[in-house]
Amino acid sequence: MTQSQRRRIPDAAVARLPVYLQILNNLHATNVARFSSDELAALAGVNAAKVRKDLSYLGSYGTRGVGYVVTYLIHQIRRELGLLREWNVVVVGAGNLGCALAKFGGFAPRGFPVVGIVDNDPKKIGQSTGALKVSDVRNLQKLVRDLEVTIGAITTSTSAAQSAADALIEAGIASILNFAPIVLAIPSSVSVRNVDLGVELQILSYYEQMRIEQTDSKNQQKSNAVPV
Amino acid sequence: MTQSQRRRIPDAAVARLPVYLQILNNLHATNVARFSSDELAALAGVNAAKVRKDLSYLGSYGTRGVGYVVTYLIHQIRRELGLLREWNVVVVGAGNLGCALAKFGGFAPRGFPVVGIVDNDPKKIGQSTGALKVSDVRNLQKLVRDLEVTIGAITTSTSAAQSAADALIEAGIASILNFAPIVLAIPSSVSVRNVDLGVELQILSYYEQMRIEQTDSKNQQKSNAVPV
């Protein structure tokens, strides 16, 4: 078995590659031809050794004493992330967010065209959102097959999210972007990324409170150094 | 120094607490009074020992042989995350997303009321979005002070995001929720959470491609077991 065991990139590194790619695209747009791990590290806000190790998972594409070529690295990251082709997206849930995603043209140019949107509400089915018409969720399987959809975005209400996920999986989808504030029950063969602003805000809240408590205790120390 | 070194919760655990809280709120809403680490683990899709360890950072609030009391644990998580008070949010950037956040009433009930929205475009300043009026970004500092804002959400264009961050930090904000696809340059004393759908899609793309390659190589093996 020569290479059935494909080069595995650690999860943590996979999550950083899109960030590097973003930065490299910016460098390219500003006519920067080469970069060093130090420079990329500064722009990405991480350690330089981490950058080098992350990039080394792609192969040895740097030149010692010189650095990396922007365009070449962009291509390598895109290849590794599977961005040399398009991945069609279907949106499940034609509410505010779902329609916004369908209308928003920002994903198609980045390789993720939204090719369909479905809902289970008869009042919404048939309505137009941008260039798309809302389909019946019962047509999901056919839609996924006909349009070669690989990614499903769940923008339903929380209560409908699990059945939306079930329908997507039933239709053969194995990559889900979930916007509902719920932990989906799914087989381990399916990938899920959760986007939950509530969670993000609560994490910020923790560290904010942390800072406040530390400031308070310092002030306390100043104004009242002697224990009561 | 008795406890100036506040009980530190590992970052990984902090990121899970909001998820547990969400689930416990659901349990509470369905009149479940108690839960075991096994049950919560199943609902959260994690290991039971991890749940127990995470909860143990809050203190010893379980009862052996019984489990945890839902309402009590909800309170403890909320306390630890700093959710016993409200954290006011200001939105920087009155575009589609910014206005949607300002109008969306879903954050106030969860403790994060959006109390202001600013922009630098004279055409947008003064317009109403929901209950709020768009202010001039130059009033940010005053707005932050007067309305006791602690969290800033950046919903500007990518090119304006860094100066938005600078303005927020200048105004005294130390917690930022960034929606622009860019790595902000900020001092280490400031917390940032990035919400970038492009990044999420690209991560999904990687694992999707991975699956496809594995399937392909299996098929290849079947149909062509002998190497050429």
Next chain:
DNA sequence: TTAACTTTGTGAAATTCTGCACGAAGCCCT
């Protein structure tokens, strides 16, 4: 060509995170 300098690629140490395994502690039933 050689010496000085730069920057990659990567072992290895350090740190963080996860998961097992089990003692401790409480409940229930007889």
Next chain:
DNA sequence: AGGGCTTCGTGCAGAATTTCACAAAGTTAA
């Protein structure tokens, strides 16, 4: 009261991740 059962809390080992540190490999200049 005591035995059996359940479930927490946590020490510890292993996995994953991050960081250090330096040899290797290239450039530049004299």
